[in-house]
Amino acid sequence: MxxxxxxxxxxxxxxxxxxxxxxxxxxxxxxxxxxxxxxxxxxxxxxxxxxxxxxxxxxxxxxxxxxxxxxxxxxxxxxxxxxxxxxxxxxxxxxxxxxxxxxxxxxxxxxxxxxxxxxxxxxxxxxxxxxxxxxxxxxxxxxxxxxxxxxxxxxxxxxxxxxxxxxxxxxxxxxxxxxxxxxxxxxxxxxxxxxxxxxxxxxxxxxxxxxxxxxxxxxxxxxxxxxGSMAQGVRVRVRTPQADALTAALAQGPATVEADGQGALLIAGVDAPTVGRAALTAGVELHELTTERPDLERVFLELTAGKAGIR
Structure with missing residues (x-):
């Protein structure tokens, strides 16, 4: 020292x-x-x-x-x-x-x-x-x-x-x-x-x-x-030709559903098995069901969005 x-x-x-x-x-x-x-x-x-x-x-x-x-x-x-x-x-x-x-x-x-x-x-x-x-x-x-x-x-x-x-x-x-x-x-x-x-x-x-x-x-x-501080946190990505029906099936629970602009739904508030069960009950066909966890890049982009550099 x-x-x-x-x-x-x-x-x-x-x-x-x-x-x-x-x-x-x-x-x-x-x-x-x-x-x-x-x-x-x-x-x-x-x-x-x-x-x-x-x-x-x-x-x-x-x-x-x-x-x-x-x-x-x-x-x-x-x-x-x-x-x-x-x-x-x-x-x-x-x-x-x-x-x-x-x-x-x-x-x-x-x-x-x-x-x-x-x-x-x-x-x-x-x-x-x-x-x-x-x-x-x-x-x-x-x-x-x-x-x-x-x-x-x-x-x-x-x-x-x-x-x-x-x-x-x-x-x-x-x-x-x-x-x-x-x-x-x-x-x-x-x-x-x-x-x-x-x-x-x-x-x-x-x-x-x-x-x-x-x-x-x-x-x-x-x-x-x-x-972990990212507001959206863990999300479930879903692709289905029956997006409206799946959204309606999840409407009564804690899930929030939004379109990602690329033909998929991003669902927060519930896990993938819950989404799968809701789809099965409603007779909704699923083409993709994956869990998305935030990474540092995603968090960084969210935190710095609209905050342009000044140097």
């Missing part, structure tokens, strides 16, 4: 409080507050222009807030002692001199930060780039550059990792590796904050999510809590 005044339980906690950023006539972030806990992967989600990158840049002291605070372990980033050992961050694909090898790129960073030379080799091994250690940066694919950026962020063995779109350029195998890697870091008690547009992947990766739109908080909670 690098900060002697932080307790073991909060030295890696991220707290954003009333954070605001005004760019002339554009309010990029508007009174935003949320908390990111150690030992968990938190997905930071929002439409394009929602203010995600601006928020991360304020957290890392790359942009000065108009109002509010963003702290890591109770301190602003510039007030951290030896920040590279406390926070690792990747806000874009790694950049390096095109003629420098991957390992030499990391050795330069290590030397500048006063870290042992061997940390470059250890960080490369951590992200699976040891076979490409002596390849020049100009020969790296985008996915390899992403891994090199993560290796650079891990040089100081930080308690907090902040990543902006880390899966860009990764193939399916690389995305699966990333998922296991980040989950492993969280399991060690580190704080992992990840901004991403890959909602299906975030549902697999994240323990918690913070969803923003137009610079404001829309929803925060565990993935299950956020998905």
């Amino acid at each position: 690098t900060d002697g005044q932080s307790s073991p339980t909060n030295d890696a906690q991220i707290v954003v409080s009333g954070l605001t950023k005004q760019y002339k006539n554009v309010l990029a972030v508007n009174n935003l507050s949320f908390t990111v806990e150690p030992g968990r992967v938190t997905g930071f989600l929002g439409p394009n222009g929602a203010g995600k990158t601006t928020t991360l840049r304020m957290l890392l002291n790359l942009v000065t807030p108009t109002a509010g605070t963003a702290t890591i372990g109770g301190r602003r980033y510039p007030d951290l002692a030896d920040p590279l050992r406390h926070v690792g961050a990747v806000l874009e694909a790694s950049s390096a001199h095109k003629g420098r090898t991957g390992v030499n790129h990391l050795r330069v960073i290590s030397a500048a930060a006063g870290l042992p030379r061997q940390r470059a080799d250890e960080a490369l091994a951590l992200v699976g780039l040891t076979p490409a250690a002596k390849r020049k940066f100009k020969g790296y694919s985008l996915g390899m550059k992403q891994r090199l950026g993560i290796a650079a962020a891990m040089l100081g063995d930080p308690r907090v990792l902040i990543l902006d779109e880390p899966a860009n350029g990764l193939d399916p195998e690389g995305i699966r590796w990333m998922r296991g890697f980040l989950k492993g870091l969280a399991a060690e008690g580190r704080t992992v904050l990840v901004s991403s547009h890959l909602l299906s992947e975030m549902q697999l990766l994240a323990d918690d999510v913070v969803i923003i739109a137009a610079g404001q908080l829309v929803r925060q909670g565990t993935v299950d809590q956020v998905i």
Whole structure:
């Protein structure tokens, strides 16, 4: 632990409080507050222009807030002692001199930060780039550059990792590796904050999510809590040539029925067996009877609908 005044339980906690950023006539972030806990992967989600990158840049002291605070372990980033050992961050694909090898790129960073030379080799091994250690940066694919950026962020063995779109350029195998890697870091008690547009992947990766739109908080909670908060919840999808008869058969119960505009009925308030029994009793022919459970993508689109990005 690098900060002697932080307790073991909060030295890696991220707290954003009333954070605001005004760019002339554009309010990029508007009174935003949320908390990111150690030992968990938190997905930071929002439409394009929602203010995600601006928020991360304020957290890392790359942009000065108009109002509010963003702290890591109770301190602003510039007030951290030896920040590279406390926070690792990747806000874009790694950049390096095109003629420098991957390992030499990391050795330069290590030397500048006063870290042992061997940390470059250890960080490369951590992200699976040891076979490409002596390849020049100009020969790296985008996915390899992403891994090199993560290796650079891990040089100081930080308690907090902040990543902006880390899966860009990764193939399916690389995305699966990333998922296991980040989950492993969280399991060690580190704080992992990840901004991403890959909602299906975030549902697999994240323990918690913070969803923003137009610079404001829309929803925060565990993935299950956020998905469970969706008003429509579980629905039954039905296709039948006798839609009116089935609707009438369900009219006396708690079910609500609506057309999806694609020839199917979406039924809420009852489960699939109840719908099937009602159809059998009424002599209604069914062509499809499936249960639809909300996923993170559906919830995200519902929560952010009509809330255009502002950046």
